[in-house]
Amino acid sequence: GAGVSQSPRYKVAKRGQDVALRCDPISGHVSLFWYQQALGQGPEFLTYFQNEAQLDKSGLPSDRFFAERPEGSVSTLKIQRTQQEDSAVYLCASSLLFGGRKGNQPQHFGDGTRLSIL
Amino acid sequence: SQQGEEDPQALSIQEGENATMNCSYKTSINNLQWYRQNSGRGLVHLILIRSNEREKHSGRLRVTLDTSKKSSSLLITASRAADTASYFCATANAGNMLTFGGGTRLMVKP
Numbered sequence: 001g002a003g004v005s006q007s008p009r010y011k012v013a014k015r016g017q018d019v020a021l022r023c024d025p026i027s028g029h030v031s032l033f034w035y036q037q038a039l040g041q042g043p044e045f046l047t048y049f050q051n052e053a054q055l056d057k058s059g060l061p062s063d064r065f066f067a068e069r070p071e072g073s074v075s076t077l078k079i080q081r082t083q084q085e086d087s088a089v090y091l092c093a094s095s096l097l098f099g100g101r102k103g104n105q106p107q108h109f110g111d112g113t114r115l116s117i118l
Numbered sequence: 119s120q121q122g123e124e125d126p127q128a129l130s131i132q133e134g135e136n137a138t139m140n141c142s143y144k145t146s147i148n149n150l151q152w153y154r155q156n157s158g159r160g161l162v163h164l165i166l167i168r169s170n171e172r173e174k175h176s177g178r179l180r181v182t183l184d185t186s187k188k189s190s191s192l193l194i195t196a197s198r199a200a201d202t203a204s205y206f207c208a209t210a211n212a213g214n215m216l217t218f219g220g221g222t223r224l225m226v227k228p
Contacts, residue, residue, distance in 0.1 A: 004160070031214065042206050042218030043161070056215065091160055095214060105214050106151060109160035 002026075004110035006092050012116045013082050021077045021113045025094030032075050033107060034067055035091040043091055049075060082117045089114050124207060124219040132227050137194040139222040141207035142187075148210050150183055152192050155204045155221070164192075164205075199228045 035043035051072035093107040153161040
């Protein structure tokens with residue numbers, strides 16, 4: 001596809017359930033990022049991949065959050081034993097190169113998955 | 119935690135007027151980027167300014183960067199109703215990880 005695709009667009013889960021959010025980056029993009037955006041706030045960094053390698057996961061809020069990108073393209077963000085505070089929009093972004101040219105790479109965002117935990 | 123502060127948090131103007139949004143940040147940066155977000159959608163990249171640049175233009179957008187004051191501004195000239203959105207500044211480190219501010223919600227009235 002032409003852009004970053006995320007699915008599902010909306011997810012409602014009961015507290016304690018596990019959820020999995022999918023991101024299809026732009027074909028050929030090496031870098032993939034996950035962000036969490038609370039209502040009325042800016043996105044906050046969760047984790048970053050260069051190809052299949054997870055190079056930074058410092059933004060993951062707890063060990064209930066897990067992300068993978070096994071073949072260096074599609075990525076999945078999994079949240080185990082969901083809590084109400086996990087309710088947010090989860091955004092995925094990709095960029096062509098890692099750092100490269102001193103990091104001057106715009107990121108291309110998907111429309112996000114809006115997660116609501118009841 | 120968020121790196122930047124945007125000012126104002128909300129801005130309402132008439133179509134045709136100019137809109138100015140400001141962003142301040144805390145740490146040294148590699149570059150600063152501005153993004154737009156329409157309600158319920160993802161972010162769209164608008165413009166990137168490198169740390170060694172002071173001003174950049176793209177269409178009706180003008181961005182300035184003052185690294186000594188750790189601040190940037192985004193000017194949208196001759197605003198249109200379609201410019202209604204939230205605008206975020208984001209600073210990038212050498213690894214291209216972005217740290218966003220809280221955003222300015224712009225409403226342009228027709």
